[in-house]
Amino acid sequence: xxxxxxxxxxxxxxxxxxxxxxxxxxxxxxxxxxxxxxxxxxxxxxxxxxxxxxxxxxxxxxxxxxxxxxxxxxxxxxxxxxxxxxxxxxxxxxxxxxxxxxxxxxxxxxxxxxxxxxxxxxxxxxxxxxxxxxxxxxxxxxxxxxxxxxxxxxxxxxxxxxxxxxxxxxxxxxxxxxxxxxxxxxxxxxxxxxxxxxxxxxxxxxxxxxxxxxxxxxxxxxxxxxxxxxxxxxxxxxxxxxxxxxxxxxxxxxxxxxxxxxxxxxxxxxxxxxxxxxxxxxxxxxxxxxxxxxxxxxxxxxxxxxxxxxxxxxxxxxxxxxxxxxxxxxxxxxxxxxxxxxxxxxxxxxxxxxxxxxxxxxxxxxxxxxxxxxxxxxxxxxxxxxxxxxxxxxxxxxxxxxxxxxxxxxxxxxxxxxxxxxxxxxxxxxxxxxxxxxxxxxxxxxxxxxxxxxxxxxxxxxxxxxxxxxxxxxxxxxxxxxxxxxxxxxxxxxxxxxxxxxxxxxxxxxxxxxxxxxxxxxxxxxxxxxxxxxxxxxxxxxxxxxxxxxxxxxxxxxxxxxxxxxxxxxxxxxxxxxxxxxxxxxxxxxxxxxxxxxxxxxxxxxxxxxxxxxxxxxxxxxxxxxxxxxxxxxxxxxxxxxxxxxxxxxxxxxxxxxxxxxxxxxxxxxxxxxxxxxxxxxxxxxxxxxxxxxxxxxxxxxxxxxxxxxxxxxxxxxxxxxxxxxxxxxxxxxxxxxxxxxxxxxxxxxxxxxxxxxxxxxxxxxxxxxxxxxxxxxxxxxxxxxxxxxxxxxxxxxxxxxxxxxxxxxxxxxxxxxxxxxxxxxxxxxxxxxxxxxxxxxxxxxxxxxxxxxxxxxxxxxxx
Numbered sequence: 001x002x003x004x005x006x007x008x009x010x011x012x013x014x015x016x017x018x019x020x021x022x023x024x025x026x027x028x029x030x031x032x033x034x035x036x037x038x039x040x041x042x043x044x045x046x047x048x049x050x051x052x053x054x055x056x057x058x059x060x061x062x063x064x065x066x067x068x069x070x071x072x073x074x075x076x077x078x079x080x081x082x083x084x085x086x087x088x089x090x091x092x093x094x095x096x097x098x099x100x101x102x103x104x105x106x107x108x109x110x111x112x113x114x115x116x117x118x119x120x121x122x123x124x125x126x127x128x129x130x131x132x133x134x135x136x137x138x139x140x141x142x143x144x145x146x147x148x149x150x151x152x153x154x155x156x157x158x159x160x161x162x163x164x165x166x167x168x169x170x171x172x173x174x175x176x177x178x179x180x181x182x183x184x185x186x187x188x189x190x191x192x193x194x195x196x197x198x199x200x201x202x203x204x205x206x207x208x209x210x211x212x213x214x215x216x217x218x219x220x221x222x223x224x225x226x227x228x229x230x231x232x233x234x235x236x237x238x239x240x241x242x243x244x245x246x247x248x249x250x251x252x253x254x255x256x257x258x259x260x261x262x263x264x265x266x267x268x269x270x271x272x273x274x275x276x277x278x279x280x281x282x283x284x285x286x287x288x289x290x291x292x293x294x295x296x297x298x299x300x301x302x303x304x305x306x307x308x309x310x311x312x313x314x315x316x317x318x319x320x321x322x323x324x325x326x327x328x329x330x331x332x333x334x335x336x337x338x339x340x341x342x343x344x345x346x347x348x349x350x351x352x353x354x355x356x357x358x359x360x361x362x363x364x365x366x367x368x369x370x371x372x373x374x375x376x377x378x379x380x381x382x383x384x385x386x387x388x389x390x391x392x393x394x395x396x397x398x399x400x401x402x403x404x405x406x407x408x409x410x411x412x413x414x415x416x417x418x419x420x421x422x423x424x425x426x427x428x429x430x431x432x433x434x435x436x437x438x439x440x441x442x443x444x445x446x447x448x449x450x451x452x453x454x455x456x457x458x459x460x461x462x463x464x465x466x467x468x469x470x471x472x473x474x475x476x477x478x479x480x481x482x483x484x485x486x487x488x489x490x491x492x493x494x495x496x497x498x499x500x501x502x503x504x505x506x507x508x509x510x511x512x513x514x515x516x517x518x519x520x521x522x523x524x525x526x527x528x529x530x531x532x533x534x535x536x537x538x539x540x541x542x543x544x545x546x547x548x549x550x551x552x553x554x555x556x557x558x559x560x561x562x563x564x565x566x567x568x569x570x571x572x573x574x575x576x577x578x579x580x581x582x583x584x585x586x587x588x589x590x591x592x593x594x595x596x597x598x599x600x601x602x603x604x605x606x607x608x609x610x611x612x613x614x615x616x617x618x619x620x621x622x623x624x625x626x627x628x629x630x631x632x633x634x635x636x637x638x639x640x641x642x643x644x645x646x647x648x649x650x651x652x653x654x655x656x657x658x659x660x661x662x663x664x665x666x667x668x669x670x671x672x673x674x675x676x677x678x679x680x681x682x683x684x685x686x687x688x689x690x691x692x693x694x695x696x697x698x699x700x701x702x703x704x705x706x707x708x709x710x711x712x713x714x715x716x717x718x719x720x721x722x723x724x725x726x727x728x729x730x731x732x733x734x735x736x737x738x739x740x741x742x743x744x745x746x747x748x749x750x751x752x753x754x755x756x757x758x759x760x761x762x763x764x765x766x767x768x769x770x771x772x773x774x775x776x777x778x779x780x781x782x783x784x785x786x787x788x789x790x791x792x793x794x795x796x797x798x799x800x801x802x803x804x805x806x807x808x809x810x811x812x813x814x815x816x817x818x819x820x821x822x823x824x825x826x827x828x829x830x831x832x833x834x835x836x837x838x839x840x841x842x843x844x845x846x847x848x849x850x851x852x853x854x855x856x857x858x859x860x861x862x863x864x
Contacts, residue, residue: 035068035157036061038150046147047374050200052191052333053147055184058177059085061150069157070094071168077230081210082182086230089149089175091156093168096129103172104239107131110399111240111319112470114407121400129169130388130395131241133234133320134381135176135311138217140183140208142249143191143332144373149177151374152381163386170389174239179227179311180216183208191332198696201331205701207634211643215636215848217246217310221478221506222850223439224643231311236318237441242399243281243321245384246312247377250326252336253344254353256296256363257376258303258326259285263348264489266305268482269473270316271402271409275305277321281387285325288383294376296328296363301349306484308502309477317474318440319402325380327373340365348498403470410467410475417468418479419453419517420509422461425775428536428555428603429852430514434463435533437478437508443469444530451525456517464523478508479516484756484815496750497817503757503783504814510759510779513853536603540596544608547595551583551773554648554852557859559602560585561649564622566594572863574769575616579609583772583860586617621864623670623722626655630681631703637726637847638675641858644849650862657684661708665716671862672716676727676784676844679735683710710736718834724861730786730840737833740793741840743786744825753821757783758814761806762827762843770802770830770839773856779812780827780843781851787842788826803828803843803857828857 041061044051053061066074073090080086096103106128113121134152136145153175156164167173178184190204207213212225219228235244250258260282266275282299289297303324307313315322330336343365345353355362388395410416424430434444447462465475476482484490484504491497509516536555540547549556551573560570571586580586586609587595599606625645629638645652655672659665665672674682684704686694705713714737717723725733734741745753760782764774780803790799805822816822829840839861845854 033068035065035154038154045371046151047144047369047371049335049369049371050195050333052143052188053150054188055084055146055178055181058146058150059087062087062089062153062177065153065157071097071157072153073097077233078226080182080227081225084181084185086181086227087177088230088234089153089177091153091168091173091175092129092171093165096169096172100172103129103131107240107242107399110396111403113400113403125393125396125400128396130171130243130392131174131239132171132385132388133174133176133239133241133244134247134384135179135231135244136247136377137178137184138180138246138311139214139248140180140187141203141332142329143187144249144327144370144377145247146178146184147370148247148374148377148381149175152378155378155382167385167389170392171385173385174234174241176231179231180209182210187332194698199698201334202695202697203332203633205631205633205697205703207636207639209639211639213634213636213639215640218308218502218848220311220314221309221440221508222436222848224849229439232439235311235315235320236439240318241320242395243323243384243388244312244315245323245325245381247380248324248326249329249373252329252368253338253342254328254347255298255302255350255359256328256372257289257294257298257380258301258324259289259297259299259380260323261300262303262305262307263301264304265485265487267307267313267317267477269476271319271406271473273398273402273405274316274319274321277398278316278323281321281323281384284387285380285383288386289376289379290361292379294379295361296359297361298350298359300358302326302347304348304501306500309506314474317471317477319399319406319470323384325377327376328368330368330370330373333370335367335369337367338365406470406472407468410469410472413467414520415467415476415480415518416522417464417466417519418475419458419519419523420463420465421515421517422459424515426513426553426852428553429512430463431534431536431603432852433508433512433514434530437465438530438533440471440474442471442475445527446530446534448526448528451523453519453521453523464527466522477506480507480518482507482813484758486815497754497815500756500815503781505758507759507813508850510813511781511851511853513775513778538599538601538603538605540592540599540606542606542608543589544610545589546609546612547587547589547592548579548607548609549585549587549604550607551581551585553604553773554855554859555602555604556585557856557863558648559598559604560620560863561622562598562601563587563591563594564620565649566598568594570620571612571617572620572772573613573617577613577616579607580613582766583769585620586612588612622651623862623864624668625650625652625862626665626669626672627652628660628672628674629654629656630677631697631701632681635675635677637677640848641673641675641726641846644846644855647849648855648859650859657703657705657709660705660712663712663715665712666719666721669716669721670864671722671724672713673724674726674729674732677729679728679732682729682732717836717838720835722837722839722861724839724841724858726841726846726858727785727844730842733838733840737838739831739833739838740791740795740799741829741831742789742791744789745787745821748818748821751817753818755782755785755816756814757781758816759812760810760816760822761812763804763806765800765802768800768802768830770828770857770860772860778853780845780854781847783844783847785827785842785844786840787822788829788840790826790829798832800830801826801828802830
């Protein structure tokens with residue numbers, strides 16, 4: 001099922017809301033009985049050496065606990081990507097569980113208290129409970145989290161002391177036992193399969209999610225995966241907890257555990273009280289860990305306050321105290337021995353592995369086990385609940401204060417609102433962006449009539465996102481220009497820049513290619529506040545003999561694929577003519593019924609022509625696409641690209657090393673796509689994260705093209721095939737095909753050139769079929785990207801520059817040092833090679849299925 005259908009099936013979301021809200025009655029429990037011990041159910045203690053409980057059994061255990069205790073409610077929110085149950089577990093006192101509708105209502109009102117008087121606010125604070133969300137098991141090779149979750153729940157259900165009842169009476173715990181159940185099953189099965197062999201404890205050879213692997217923690221803004229949709233439903237819209245913590249694992253050779261707060265720099269526009277809260281919560285967690293004898297606890301280090309927009313880093317922009325713990329890893333469930341001299345610092349806030357104020361008690365080395373991780377995750381989880389329970393009214397009042405202060409800041413700031421004009425290069429993508437923002441519970445209005453702001457007029461249907469709302473900080477980060485700080489916090493002592501934790505900007509509008517105008521005054525006009533997703537209303541609006549689909553719309557590519565699936569002949573325009581632009585799709589009106597059905601499904605508004613052009617068009621052919629897929633832990637860029645192609649109806653076949661090495665690729669493929677990857681990884685050269693000998697890999701999972709694979713690709717292109725290289729994979733093509741192209745930023749010192757995940761200004765050669773449908777100017781994501789210069793030769797005519805960087809003022813959002821190295825250089829190059837061609841897409845044109853503004857650069861390579 002396409003993600004849009006999943007996101008906006010309102011009846012299903014209503015059902016989900018009722019489930020989470022507690023409108024459905026949990027199984028009746030006649031009395032609190034003694035819950036079954038985890039070790040009795042699973043047959044071993046959770047965290048035991050070389051033992052992992054599998055997700056299906058974890059689900060059964062939570063269901064058993066629900067039948068035994070009146071302190072727990074277990075909700076299956078729906079199927080995961082691969083059809084496994086996704087659980088939300090609510091734990092509180094029986095009285096609170098019987099009153100979840102009211103407690104949820106209070107939490108939501110305090111998160112958006114506009115229009116509520118102070119006396120009522122005080123009553124809500126007194127009546128409400130601190131709502132605390134905790135999640136585990138997002139990254140499935142971080143195996144301890146899913147083992148700790150049942151143990152955390154058991155203690156809350158089995159203990160009967162004063163501390164436990166204070167937590168149960170004053171908090172509501174929203175527990176996600178595993179944010180990636182599919183991966184938990186994959187990793188558990190892999191570990192068990194290799195237990196007792198030389199491969200015990202080695203990582204999974206493929207992605208631990210069907211599409212995104214580790215990047216499932218980069219989806220808190222776009223919500224592309226169904227697991228993210230479920231999580232956002234709880235965090236952003238339904239419960240709006242006051243505090244949230246996501247428990248993770250990190251590398252095994254440093255601190256034993258990181259706890260809040262974050263280190264510098266911090267992301268702008270969060271309420272200042274938020275950063276104080278994180279330090280407050282984190283100090284209590286660190287104290288409880290020290291109290292329990294846990295060594296090697298680090299806070300205010302390693303993880304900066306400006307990170308990606310995964311769950312723990314995006315929630316502060318929702319006014320939720322979003323936090324992270326990171327525990328040192330073992331070898332999956334196999335113990336790891338560490339010598340004292342193997343422990344090291346070098347992270348932010350921990351320059352050396354020695355005692356300092358934010359890690360006063362370094363761990364001294366020895367055996368490190370999953371049981372150690374489970375224990376400290378349990379302590380940290382309990383500590384957060386403890387401080388929230390002891391300070392329930394402070395926690396609730398803080399939620400109110402943050403919401404009101406952020407609303408006031410938005411109303412008084414230099415930017416009052418963002419306007420998303422109805423007139424867009426791709427208006428359907430603009431609507432997709434609006435609907436995505438709605439999933440984050442951002443308040444958006446739509447103009448019922450045209451209105452003016454200064455000398456600009458905006459048409460009916462224009463969207464206005466006011467900053468005078470509680471989620472002002474989120475809005476500014478997603479819609480406004482964002483510049484990463486360049487200061488002493490982001491540079492090393494030698495002046496070299498410190499790489500941000502992820503991209504240096506997460507400005508959704510720029511990545512999606514949507515025009516957004518900041519305005520310094522309040523928009524005046526007739527507006528309607530959106531209460532649900534904006535439908536994409538397509539149809540055929542012409543009785544002409546030829547029908548036209550606008551090639552500027554990403555959804556027109558999906559429509560064209562659906563028509564080809566139905567056997568409908570589609571043509572594509574190559575020259576501008578009356579009613580046509582290069583790249584538009586043309587269908588004979590005799591296929592009107594098929595076009596009407598496809599238009600309704602895709603939202604494309606189909607126009608007409610009085611006749612089929614006799615020239616300047618060609619019959620559209622969908623090419624046979626091979627998507628290169630490797631092992632070595634899988635490639636997230638490859639997985640996201642598969643997901644993207646499926647969303648837009650492009651058939652593809654995954655191609656592994658052995659098939660490529662076997663040759664005769666032209667018999668099966670017209671196009672082969674190499675996702676973003678280094679040449680060393682693509683070739684299969686040995687590597688290890690920490691240097692030295694890499695871990696052993698079963699022979700059938702060893703990966704790499706090698707010289708034979710490269711030769712097969714050369715023959716493929718020489719015989720007429722097209723090789724499309726994404727991001728750094730272009731370097732392999734330049735090197736192995738001996739192209740007369742140079743990566744102008746290769747080898748530059750970071751003090752001379754540095755651009756970590758930023759949107760840059762580019763121009764598109766729209767005369768070239770590879771840029772059909774693109775605007776004349778736009779933005780592209782540069783991240784670990786090559787930039788191209790065509791070297792002089794007698795074959796200059798074989799090369800085309802499709803996308804160029806601007807000649808000055810290149811940076812839009814993010815961080816760019818040394819723009820002169822990019823000025824007027826190529827971001828996308830096409831080269832003729834033998835009978836075929838090579839397309840070097842240096843920018844991240846389809847990155848995480850988020851960069852909608854440049855999708856067409858990839859799509860155009862897959863249609864002919």
